Amino acid sequence: MMKNILLLGAGKIGIAITLLLRRTGEYKVTVADHSAAALKRFSDIGVDTLELDINDGPALRRAMEGQYAVLNALPFHTTATVAYGAYDASIHYFDLTEDVASTRVVKEVAAKANSAFVPQCGLAPGFVSIAAHGLAAGFDSLRDVQLRVGALPRYPTNALKYNLTWSTDGLINEYLNPCEAVQDGKNVELPPLEDLEEFALEGITYEAFNTSGGLGSLTETLAGRVENLTYKSVRYPGHCAIIKLLVEDLRLARRRDLLKEVLEEALPITMQDVVLVFCTVSGKRHGRLEQESIVRHIHGEEVEGQFLSAIQMSTAAGICAMLDLHAAGHLPAKGFVRQEQMPLDLFLSNRFGKVYA
Template identity: 55%
Template sequence: MDIKQTESLPMQKIAIIGAGKIGTMIAELLASCGSYAVTVLDRDADQLARLQTSQPVERQVIDIADEAALTNALGGMFAVLNAGPFQLTTRIATAAKAARAHYLDLTEDVASTRIVRGLAEGADTAFIPQCGLAPGFITIVAHDLVQHFDSLQDVRMRVGALPQFPSNALGYNLTWSTDGVINEYCEPCEAIVDGMLRQTLPLEELESFALDGVAYEAFNTSGGLGSLCETLAGRVRNLNYRTIRYPGHAAIMRMLLHDLGLRDRRPLLKDILETAIPITMQDVVIVFVTVTGMRGGQLMQENYANHIRSASIGGVTRSAIQITTASGICAVLDMLAAHKVRGHGFVRQEEIALADFLANRFGRHYETIGQSSRAA
């Protein structure tokens, strides 16, 4: 895909926090498009040295815990894209505000996002958290479908990043942040149930379904709804988000987290998972949204289903979760630079138009690499 500059935009200086799998993909997309001068910051010099991009980027070793040093490093930046661990969200967002740079992140962590929202109050720069896949793209899709109905009954959002060739009892390989996976399996989940905002338990409300002839399960995980509960409060009977896995995954994770007590020993669980479960670049991302409601006096249902697979970008095989997560935040950055997204205060993902997102040079990854379908 040619992602060279498609609009007459000034060259903007961008800071990417984190040189991991997702940070690397963001750097590749932005550095190769011709619109952004990219600096990648990480506290790990070896991680920065392993960064692979087809176009040169600036690399800077920095201790994120040093607030003054971080704020100074972000000075003069148009935007800060946070691809670091969710535990650092508040610190990075605070530094971005002090540096008067726009702030975007990928976090699914609910508590961190609340703090970012507080930082955004009265700010003359934009704070746009949760710009990845879920929350992020799935939120944009769900809100778009909602607009097609006169009144709503149910909104169901399902997302999974799965190995194309599962080979262990979990049916899972590591494709993104291990800390992030553990966090969404452990923290309370939000939902609207019978019109009321509820907290639900992670790994519960297990369901089974098939898509294109393949069997899956889905269960509650934290953070995937973003701010959609607040946006749709009073308008929808049921709203929920669940993570897709191959059958049997939830039972094993419940055993590890609850029966063996690893929910309270997360560093040990992280070590076990990263030691025993290999990383794969051969993955598939599944996005599945179903909205039911009234339209024209009839009860109707509309669906969005999409599969995105790993692909070669910049001469390197990139995983589907890298592609979808990075293209999400890059598309939002592009729209911010082009004044298609509000440039101040707290910006919710559901404020972003799906048509604008998919028309964007980065958002097109969701259309050209995967195959999407809608049915009414």
């Protein structure tokens, strides 16, 4: 039976979600946004659209009536408004936020809801949480769980060796907010842009450093089981030093608006990107200390005649897979749902999750 989906956000990820869901023939998507100009791209390809101010409570409630679920692809600061709207409308809620504080709000709303609330359904948090938990399940005891993720330009040309591939606000959040981790069995907060490391994969050298939000709820899920749990963003060597110059030496950490303007004026957007996922778990198995890793390189591809970048594909595939698996009864029908409640093999066998297979 066709399921009605309200998708909030007519941006780059919104178009990817819409195209992936539409080609199944099993989801009827209505895309809502405050920008008529942004919505035109959707109406031009025959998608139902709705000009909507989410801060207009009655209008948001009307938009949610009769929907199976709302998918929130808006900026993280809208999370609370949309989550409370989904609660009032008694429909399922999915989002892509990496913002820790926003997810805490979703958890509070979900505690009293009769529908499912599934936040952090993207790449990191999202797939990496599922992958790490899937690896960890194969060990008798855990020592180190390391998550390393990067959305990178395939052809870097500037000094930062970086192009914008997704939300600038989300990127700044990652670079400036405290980073959750587990050290020596204790939950801690680490400073961002620290603990720089270098590694090589298939002959290419990368750097990685602390960034915020990528662990999702893993610190809670693995509490008491893991000695060390860390998440770092992957970049090409030299990137971290320049970002630290901007946010620390030039004090742009105090001027997020100006930092956003600088990045968006200086760094072009690229569709020629690659998403790198590198998850490693070590621990005891059958009495021996062992290590196992998952490595993925995801590239863009064409969907319904439109080219989607690697970050569009990987992010949209995550939320579409969780929606699809929930609709099939593989996730709880109500309450707060963590990404890692989804078994890795089930996720990878899903028609959307196979992007990561």
